[in-house]
């Protein structure tokens with residue numbers, strides 16, 4: 001359950017959240033329906049929203065990145081060094097080289 005992972009991650013950082021839609025999803029299961037409503041994590045304090053977004057983005061990036069990709073890369077356009085989790089150069093938004101191949105549609109990366 002990804003929502004629970006996210007909630008645990010946020011709790012580690014002292015951000016309180018609740019999971020919504022979970023009961024609804026279970027109710028759908030009771031009726032033999034495939035769940036169509038994904039549980040979502042709702043923050044109790046909206047002031048945490050920005051930090052929570054960053055934490056979740058980091059978690060997703062970590063989960064998606066292969067171990068071999070955990071190295072900083074250098075932008076071919078501007079020469080700026082970027083974190084391994086960045087798929088675009090933070091400086092000039094050029095795509096990370098070697099991921100999708102040159103000229104390849106970026107949507108091909110989405111699995």
Ligand SMILES: [Zn+2]
Nearest residue numbers: 075078089092
């Ligand atoms: Zn760049």
